[in-house]
Amino acid sequence: MTVPVLTIDGPGGAGKGTVCARLALEFEWHLLDSGAIYRLLGLKARREGVDLVDEESVTSLARELAIQFTPTSGEDLVRAWLDGEDVSRAIRTEYAGRDASLVAAIGPARQALLDRQRAFRAPPGLIADGRDMGTVVFVDAPLKIFLTASADERARRRHKQLIDKGVGASLADLSAEIEERDRRDRERQVAPLRPAQDAVFIDTTGVPVDEVIRQVRLLAESRQLV
Ligand code: DC
Numbered sequence: 001m002t003v004p005v006l007t008i009d010g011p012g013g014a015g016k017g018t019v020c021a022r023l024a025l026e027f028e029w030h031l032l033d034s035g036a037i038y039r040l041l042g043l044k045a046r047r048e049g050v051d052l053v054d055e056e057s058v059t060s061l062a063r064e065l066a067i068q069f070t071p072t073s074g075e076d077l078v079r080a081w082l083d084g085e086d087v088s089r090a091i092r093t094e095y096a097g098r099d100a101s102l103v104a105a106i107g108p109a110r111q112a113l114l115d116r117q118r119a120f121r122a123p124p125g126l127i128a129d130g131r132d133m134g135t136v137v138f139v140d141a142p143l144k145i146f147l148t149a150s151a152d153e154r155a156r157r158r159h160k161q162l163i164d165k166g167v168g169a170s171l172a173d174l175s176a177e178i179e180e181r182d183r184r185d186r187e188r189q190v191a192p193l194r195p196a197q198d199a200v201f202i203d204t205t206g207v208p209v210d211e212v213i214r215q216v217r218l219l220a221e222s223r224q225l226v
Pocket of ligand 1: 012034035036038039097100101104105129130131132133181185
């Protein structure tokens with residue numbers, strides 16, 4: 001029997017991270033935060049002094065990337081390690097998000113990371129969070145969700161997340177940054193951010209996270225995944 005995968009794709013700030021982490025806990029399924037992999041690649045490139053748009057160098061870093069994810073009881077659920085160092089905080093800045101979006105536009109680097117992502121698929125199931133989970137990485141997933149929210153709401157959520165973490169941020173700068181990142185993720189040649197043909201849309205604007213989770217759970221139940 002193939003292991004079920006529930007893919008959740010969508011733009012930044014749509015609530016994917018929170019929803020995926022909560023669902024993984026509830027279903028007791030594995031969790032793939034594919035954005036974290038691109039963030040780790042971006043950080044590695046920075047640390048090596050590699051130009052983030054240099055296809056060849058970034059791709060060879062992607063092939064050799066020494067990363068690990070370990071469970072934690074914290075709200076992020078996993079710690080991210082790069083070359084044996086816990087970089088969970090370092091990869092969560094807006095700066096790291098932009099670097100991730102730049103290296104993620106390189107097709108061969110994405111290709112080099114495919115098997116690693118697919119290896120997360122293990123019994124009893126996988127919740128996969130990203131931009132191309134339903135369109136490229138797990139095309140056969142039995143349930144694909146496309147999570148969206150208005151641009152204003154996404155910027156406000158990111159702002160709150162940063163303030164809660166004690167990081168100062170201007171809402172206007174954040175809005176511009178999110179818009180630019182989304183545009184790059186949508187317009188890139190390889191694996192652009194777009195809904196899979198068979199994806200179910202959920203607009204989370206003004207919707208409490210518990211309600212979003214309830215809707216996804218109902219969909220998963222109706223397809224007999226849980
Ligand atoms: O979800 P996130 O903010 O952690 O993702 C960071 C960047 O990584 C995002 O701007 C685009 C890229 N990304 C991607 O190209 N494909 C994925 N499956 C996940 C993230």
